[in-house]
Amino acid sequence: MATVDLEFAEQLEHFGVDTASECFNCGTCAAICPLIYEHFPRKIIRYAQLGAKDVILREADELWRCLHCGLCTYTCPREANPGELILGLRRYVIANWRGTAHVQT
């Protein structure tokens, strides 16, 4: 079960991600992603929307599947910029691994 974290959206802004809430979960990104892997990246973006930090950190490795090819960002109907979201989440996760000061947990 995921519990919604009301503060997570603000936290993510420190990592250059401010478009998660634009997503309306249509799945275009998952359909066009060349990885064809388990609803990637839609699923992880949904967790970011919810602020399900625990799930994101638990499944963090999945973020590095992304090729940064940009197809999802180019085709996203809401300009939610999924590609950049993945990059931002990588930054968030790395900061968490490294225990960098400005990460709030």
Add this chain to the structure above:
Amino acid sequence: MANTRKEIEMEREPKIGVYVCQCGGNISDHVDVEKVCERASKIPGVVVARENMFMCSDPGQDLIIEDLKSGTVDRVVVASCAPDLHELTFRNAVSRAGKNPYIYEHANIREQVSWVHHGDGATEKASRLVAAATAKAKYIQPLDPIRVEAKQHAVVIGGGISGMRAAKDLAERGIRITLLEKSPFLGGRAAQLDRLAPTGEKASDLITELTREVLNHPAIAVYTNAEVTNSEGYVGNFRLQFQRRPPDSAEDLDKIKEMVESGTEFGEFIPLVGICPAKIPEKIEEYTIEAGVILLATGFKPYSPRKGEYGFGEFKEVVTLPEFIKLMARSRRNGKVLEINGKEIKSVAMIHCVGSRQIPGVHEEDETGHLNEYCSRTCCTAALQAANTVRDTYPGTRVFDFYRDIRTYGRGQEELYERASKNRVLFLRYEPAAAPVVKRNNGSNGYPLSVKVNDTLTFGEEVEVPVDLVVLAVGMEPNNVSNLVEMMKLPVGADRFLLEVHPKLRPVEMSVAGILLAGTCQSPMDTGEACNGASSAAVKTSSLLGRGYVELDPFVAEVDLEKCTGTGACVEACLREEALTLVEMEMDGEKVQRAEVNPALCNGCGACVAVCPENAINIKGWTLRQYEAMVDMIVADDIAVG
């Protein structure tokens, strides 16, 4: 004099023309149309029997017109689709040939034959139906529509935005209006809103302006606290009785108290309530008015959730959307923090489809066994409008939107949905069978409630949202107008809303002539659509009354005074009050009682025909003799299918 000519015409042996339609294969693929024609041509009285690919096409209609003009035929039978579709088309064709449109008879060989039967049986049934129609046609009399004077006056029932819109439009066209409102206030439900979606304009501005126009218009008489007690008459000539009564509902009394305490004057807008135009009656006042048209604008009421439905009635932090709109409008006067019941609201959950789109077997029926299976259409937009107001006004308050489907249809409404996303409203989607569960939050996170849902957007995973307030986007239910339904014999849909004749072709008329629909008494709609409907009903009213008279179908009862003995059986059987009465008259120097028909009131149902011991009453265009002839012909094998 015209009658004399008609009688002479009819004394002659009838010359019946039969016209069989192929309906482009719809009929001819299963019915041997040629054979039907051949058989018809042998029926006594039939002078021509023709077929055509599409009788309703111009060349098809021209066949009929030419035969009538040349004098070849003087009665017309068309065998085609259901009369609903084209009876009027062919009657008009007869008129265009310069003949009486009622010398026409229709046989349905599509819906009743080719669509449901195949092979020889189909052709046989078609032949019998055509033969029966010719038998009836033989006894056809030319008829004239009934003309009734129309009172240049309309009654509008309901003083909400629809009723006032229609009243204003009609008054502008020179029709006198009596506007009746049950409560002490004008403005209806719209007056109880804050801002209207999608434009965001203030409901109070709109209502104030419209009410002022209505109250100041010399052709409009407004009665609040008014309820109809009796209705009789027919299109053009309705007679209504109504009462003004001192208000007795707790809600009305509270509002009046609020008005008095705030020092608001009559005619001034009271926020979230409406406008009280005049003194409230202290005792019952009785009125009677006559009107050509009745316009119903009786409106809706918000669905009231059951106790325990999403925690409603159990947790004080669960409110309906209309309540929330009011609470928020009041809180906004107090500054930057959304404060409700003295508590700061940091997190709001909105739940859609409460009391709408209910599914048998999934949702619980109300105490009368009803489910609201329809979509209330306005709640998605209203909920998102409220969500945007929260996010725009109180950036520190989060909104979580639990929906089944977002239906922000119509101009400018999808934009509200998009803006809600941009405003960081978080959407969670639930399946009807796994609705969100609202629970008391026992955790230490400071939020009194939590909403749990199997969120289909998170691939069905369970998601828990901590909240301060739960807002239920409740649907619309029609106001209870069972007294009017009973009084005026109004048709009601399975959804309990008043029912129009046809949703597309006659969208604001009821099947009772002269009674029209405006606004949400007809179905859930937003204020814009309600005004649309109201203006349409106004136009329809003015076209009905514009000629000064109304024309009714001539298929009404007719008494044969030669035979009538005044038993009164017909009057007793009559379903429509005052359509049939016993009147005194002189016959051969004697005073006798005889039945008399009021053609404008008669439904043409035939109940009187069945009970008359003397066979002294008939329905014009549908006489007993015609019925008998039809039945005889259906079973006359040698003629019909010989």
Add this chain to the structure above:
Amino acid sequence: MYKPKDIIELIADNVKKTGNPFGAPSKVINGWWKNIPLPREGDGLLFTGLMYQSVPFIEKTTTYLERYEDTALVNYVKYGRFVPKFLVGWGFALLASSEEKNKFNGMLHSIVEVLKKSKVDFYYRPELDNYSGILLYDLGDVDGFIKHARSVVSKLKEKGVKKLITVDPHTTYALKILYPKYTGETFEVKTYFELVNLNGSNGTKQVTLHDPCIYGRYLEMSDVPKKVLENLGIECVAVRNSGPFTNCCGGPAESVSPKLSRELVDRRIEELQSTGAPVVAMCPICMANLTKGGVEVEDLSTLINHCS
């Protein structure tokens, strides 16, 4: 799949120590300029970002990584830096074959030729030509990227460099888009083929041009190389998924999952080969990955050079 955490820390560590992701001194990697005449003064600085030169090293690394992916050895990446000792650094640098190195260095030589033929006023200084740090950015180590980018920028600024001529999409994207955003420094960045001004008529030659994601989508400049080839009489056959909708070659997955990288390149090769015309790439990573996938690929620079 390798643990991203281990790979990232490994690469971050290497960039910190040697200025490139491989842990070998940049001098060892960047030797292409020796033995050819290059001006040390001019208008635009040729800035390779070391991508072409690195490919033979990346290739060798991934061959080894691929061998161990999904085996117990994956876990050794973090323990005692098993992989670094074995695969990167000096020891590994020596493993890259000189044949491979010559191939990619040759492409840089072609670029120089093409610029000269187009009369472009350019110069080269190996000490200013550094790795851009793009891999750190892509992997999410934005702090490491910024630190590295600042050191690259300070060297350029010290010499008053304003104009840069890049040769690959990744370095171009880093310098053109990311550097201004993250270091606040803006250079006038042009890719070499934007400066090519050559005409010719190569008859009926047709090629299949593979658009890299960055040129096709991020920078939306696929038309430029097409136009260059057109001027030389070479026709680019239409490819399913090109321009802004081009498909990834799979190269960027190499560092974390060489296996995944293989799957993707197979899919792209099918699309490219269906045209029947020879395949041309303009990114060293695409070039390497497509080659590894078993298709013969020519670099845009050598094609232009041969046909002009």
